[in-house]
Amino acid sequence: MAAVNLKQLAKILDLSISTVSKALRDSHEIGDATKLRVLAKAKEMDYTPNPFASGLRRNKSKTIAVVVPEVANNYFALAINGIERIAQENDYHVLIYLTHEDIEKEKGIMKHLENKRVDGVLMSVTMNTNNQTHLSDFQQKGIPIVFFDRICHEIETAKITTDDYISGINATKHLIENECKDIAFLSLGDDISIMQKRKSGYLEELLKNNMEVKRERIIKCGNDEEINYNLVKKLLSGKNKPDGIFASVEKLAITTYQVCRELNINIPNDIKIICFSNLETASLLSPSLSTITQPAYNIGKTAAEVMFKYLDKNKTYIPNENIVLQSTLHIRESSQHIV
Amino acid sequence: MAAVNLKQLAKILDLSISTVSKALRDSHEIGDATKLRVLAKAKEMDYTPNPFASGLRRNKSKTIAVVVPEVANNYFALAINGIERIAQENDYHVLIYLTHEDIEKEKGIMKHLENKRVDGVLMSVTMNTNNQTHLSDFQQKGIPIVFFDRICHEIETAKITTDDYISGINATKHLIENECKDIAFLSLGDDISIMQKRKSGYLEELLKNNMEVKRERIIKCGNDEEINYNLVKKLLSGKNKPDGIFASVEKLAITTYQVCRELNINIPNDIKIICFSNLETASLLSPSLSTITQPAYNIGKTAAEVMFKYLDKNKTYIPNENIVLQSTLHIRESSQHIV
DNA sequence: ACTATTTACGCAAACGATGTAGTAATATTA
């Protein structure tokens, strides 16, 4: 029942605690015969070191934290998948924390992690993280952070993103090529970098095509589904509605689908839609949804790999580095002009 | 940079370490004036107790583990959401482990958790967990397990499930009411209890309606997408195909949709489909997908609540208890007979 | 053969927090 510890092992083997400990860690100080004897007995007695004792002594937790806005989201779920994979390979444990897009919760979580519970943090900030003092404070404590997707430029560290700007351009270009004359952009807040980049791409492409940039075509959505629904409904109600929608995140495209259904707006005849999404069922929607799909799994995997690259070397300082992975455009029915 | 500890705090306050420790834990042994002084200084110096030291001393990790087959799955993602919520409320941390339906990985993870890294484990077993010795061994170490959804009957503890048997009956009944004469059941393995229950409901309802139970209509799918695809394709190819599909899990319904698309089979005209699913976009699919939706968030929440009920009392033994939450039937186009 | 070096192990001090037992000083009671 109670876990066996070094002391008991040592007594049975008639060795000192330190000898057993060193033998288990394969120290050169211990003779081969003794090592084998210890190893065998340890296995037999099912010894596993107490993580708290060794964590305390070595100041290493063998644990990383993942801080994300949500998990019931295909993008983050896939990223976590990638992270967990690499963590298991490195014999690390993964703590998960959800901010639910609440900056205060994010601050609280970081505060909680300041003691050396984790060796590093992989994070995607909330849509409202426009101030990064809680993050730089955290870094000051000597725990490295690696950002993925929703990064924080001001913090010096590694950042894994996708080519949001280019994707923003491509998505917009695609809509224009499919005869859209009046494209709206559905943003999720406007504090975070990915939104700014996606929007920049959108704006850039509009300008390039001499299309008017209208303030009211940029809809700032948020975390409240109902408010978003009403914002989109307002956008699509009445005569003066756009003929193209570029949704910056999956859920806003879903909302748009629902609104269109309610208002009897036909996609893609009346309005065309494209969005950033990792939805597995995009091709099964009615109509099938055109997406810019991010390599979510690889983003998570890469973030974890970068983290371990430094943790392995016992480096708590990670220099600035921008790793950009490519998203892929999946053109489906929702954005195509029917000739 | 380095975290401040009790010793430093004590020195600055000119008190002993134990006084400071007790003051922070609001012990009755310490005077009110001193308590306030300590609290103020601790806050000022941003003191947070070292989790390893206190974990070691108190033999409490303030951490629970969640062991699930996958996270990129709406059901588990929502359940994790519920779990995380309750954990945060209880000031607990959540470790996450993915088995990817691999029983060996599950065993390895449990082995890893046997040292007192966590105070409890919430888990949904893999589809291949037909042997529970690694779980009973784990329990023997004095760490409680609570199962949710994919439970293990043989282990004595609390189990949170949904009314799978009734839902199986209801789903099948619904298909029969919609003129299905030949219903296939897509199973995910057949080791785990939810599959057995869902299948029992299916079989029961067939019998009740004097419908023939054919062995070849029960398709045992697995973890490999490609194999599943081919199994479903084979089922739906040729003349002698079923006119109804009851998919035990979401992904098998998605596969069926894809196969139908490839084979040009019309849903619901040629074949009707219903499945267990927490897919947000079920209503936006083409055709919209009829589902039995489990209260995933609440299942996770309940599992966590039960766990904390015992952890709070420092009980490591959780007696058998079956908590059954109700799923809801959402009838949409995919299963409806068009008159 | 006598000193250096290596080998193989044990001792004991950390790591930081907790809690029991002990101790002065003050307060309460008979």
Next chain:
DNA sequence: TAATATTACTACATCGTTTGCGTAAATAGT
């Protein structure tokens, strides 16, 4: 007033590992 109880604190052992240092014995070097 003396015995007892209470208050407010401190000292110290403890949790299980790790690791620097010490040390005997064995080996090597000259």
